[in-house]
Amino acid sequence: MKKLHIETYGCQMNVADSEVVASILSPYYTITDSLREADLILLNTCSVRDNAEQRIRKRLRELASLKKKNKNLLLGLLGCMAERIKEQLLEQEKALDFIAGPDAYRSLPQLIEGASLGNTSFNVLLSEKETYDDIDPVRYDSNGISAFIAIMRGCNNFCSYCVVPYTRGRERSREPKTIIEEAQNLFEKGFREVTLLGQNVNSYYWKDVLSNMDFADLVEKIAQISPLLRVRYATSHPKDISDKLLLIMAKYPNVCHYIHLPVQSGSNNMLKKMNRVYSREYYLERIRKIKEILPDCAISTDIIAGFCGETEQDHQDTLNLMKEVGYEYAFMFKYSVREGTKAAEKFEDDITEELKIKRLEEIIALQQQLSLESNKRDIGKTVTVLVEGISKRSDEYLFGRNSQNKVCVFPKKHYKIGDYVEVKIVKCTAGTLIGEAL
Numbered sequence: 001m002k003k004l005h006i007e008t009y010g011c012q013m014n015v016a017d018s019e020v021v022a023s024i025l026s027p028y029y030t031i032t033d034s035l036r037e038a039d040l041i042l043l044n045t046c047s048v049r050d051n052a053e054q055r056i057r058k059r060l061r062e063l064a065s066l067k068k069k070n071k072n073l074l075l076g077l078l079g080c081m082a083e084r085i086k087e088q089l090l091e092q093e094k095a096l097d098f099i100a101g102p103d104a105y106r107s108l109p110q111l112i113e114g115a116s117l118g119n120t121s122f123n124v125l126l127s128e129k130e131t132y133d134d135i136d137p138v139r140y141d142s143n144g145i146s147a148f149i150a151i152m153r154g155c156n157n158f159c160s161y162c163v164v165p166y167t168r169g170r171e172r173s174r175e176p177k178t179i180i181e182e183a184q185n186l187f188e189k190g191f192r193e194v195t196l197l198g199q200n201v202n203s204y205y206w207k208d209v210l211s212n213m214d215f216a217d218l219v220e221k222i223a224q225i226s227p228l229l230r231v232r233y234a235t236s237h238p239k240d241i242s243d244k245l246l247l248i249m250a251k252y253p254n255v256c257h258y259i260h261l262p263v264q265s266g267s268n269n270m271l272k273k274m275n276r277v278y279s280r281e282y283y284l285e286r287i288r289k290i291k292e293i294l295p296d297c298a299i300s301t302d303i304i305a306g307f308c309g310e311t312e313q314d315h316q317d318t319l320n321l322m323k324e325v326g327y328e329y330a331f332m333f334k335y336s337v338r339e340g341t342k343a344a345e346k347f348e349d350d351i352t353e354e355l356k357i358k359r360l361e362e363i364i365a366l367q368q369q370l371s372l373e374s375n376k377r378d379i380g381k382t383v384t385v386l387v388e389g390i391s392k393r394s395d396e397y398l399f400g401r402n403s404q405n406k407v408c409v410f411p412k413k414h415y416k417i418g419d420y421v422e423v424k425i426v427k428c429t430a431g432t433l434i435g436e437a438l
């Protein structure tokens with residue numbers, strides 16, 4: 001059989017999509033880690049920021065040299081960048097044989113065949129229905145313990161800075177029966193953790209003659225598969241994270257006490273321009289509710305520094321909101337204009353690169369401090385760790401995560417991957433808890 005090498009960039013959804021692609025191509029290709037062995041190389045790409053795209057273009061140039069050595073090698077580009085730039089990409093990047101957008105993966109066998117006959121082939125049609133719900137993803141790069149399950153696709157939020165609604169199309173939910181079966185099968189194969197994925201999981205909704213399900217109902221169903229199966233989810237939009245969901249999280253100990261709740265900015269002016277449709281006060285009220293119902297819940301966020309017109313006061317509002325929440329973790333970015341978005345059309349990208357960098361650095365330094373403080377509060381506590389692998393630093397140590405999604409390392413002893421281990425935390429860094437198995 002021919003060999004396929006896939007490289008995945010961007011978000012967890014792309015990781016899940018690459019597993020769907022591996023499944024669609026499994027009658028023709030087996031997966032290889034090696035670039036040299038590959039008959040087909042696929043890059044599953046991200047457009048969320050310009051530097052993500054620049055990185056991928058650089059990678060394409062590196063891979064072009066492989067095509068000189070192997071005349072039969074095919075190179076395809078998938079995902080958000082294919083969707084954003086469309087067929088012009090084939091003109092700009094001569095090494096590419098074909099491209100496929102996020103809803104076009106079922107047509108990959110035809111696209112590949114066309115490309116192998118020397119035709120330029122592309123499919124960037126978006127669908128209102130495609131959820132790949134009948135496809136059993138091939139978990140080709142898995143630790144055998146944790147897996148992603150895509151429960152919906154697309155996005156209807158149209159945050160003004162964001163390209164995703166244009167690259168992934170309209171929001172659509174996947175039939176619950178197929179999600180529950182996928183989770184059940186994973187559990188039976190030995191997996192112990194599933195992360196339910198969507199751009200905005202809180203607006204998951206399914207209605208048919210048999211069922212009427214929102215996201216909280218779905219989480220409950222997955223939690224009921226087994227107390228030994230951990231359930232996580234990402235990403236939540238603050239505008240519709242419900243008390244019902246928080247109560248389900250409190251009811252089932254296997255639903256992890258960790259919420260990724262992107263705030264983007266602490267300033268109402270910025271939130272309005274970003275079209276986030278919540279205020280700082282509303283966001284903080286949601287945080288208060290999370291802490292009331294789930295006192296030990298960890299919270300992480302996404303933050304954009306230097307959005308259009310951001311004043312020093314707006315930036316200070318972000319810093320003081322971060323302190324008020326006390327985030328465990330944050331993904332932090334400089335604003336990057338994306339062509340075609342509302343912000344690109346309506347607002348000037350008027351914060352200098354220098355100032356964006358300065359503000360981002362201040363945000364990162366503060367988060368480092370908050371993460372360290374949060375980890376220090378865990379010293380002396382006993383936490384339950386699901387073991388994911390051998391520590392990178394030493395093969396005498398295992399690593400895994402606790403319910404709060406914090407990475408914990410501890411001496412291996414007789415424990416193995418997939419075990420739940422009670423670990424007493426004795427030390428920490430800003431990124432890791434270090435403990436002893438009890």
Ligand code: 5AD
Nearest residue numbers: 048161162262302303333334335336
């Ligand atoms: N510039 C910078 N960051 C962005 N994000 C999305 N679009 C942009 C952009 N144009 C960030 C947001 C989002 C995360 C996935 O990426 O914080 O939550």
Ligand code: SF4
Nearest residue numbers: 010011046047048080
């Ligand atoms: Fe990147 Fe967003 Fe597309 Fe994910 S959905 S690959 S983060 S642009």
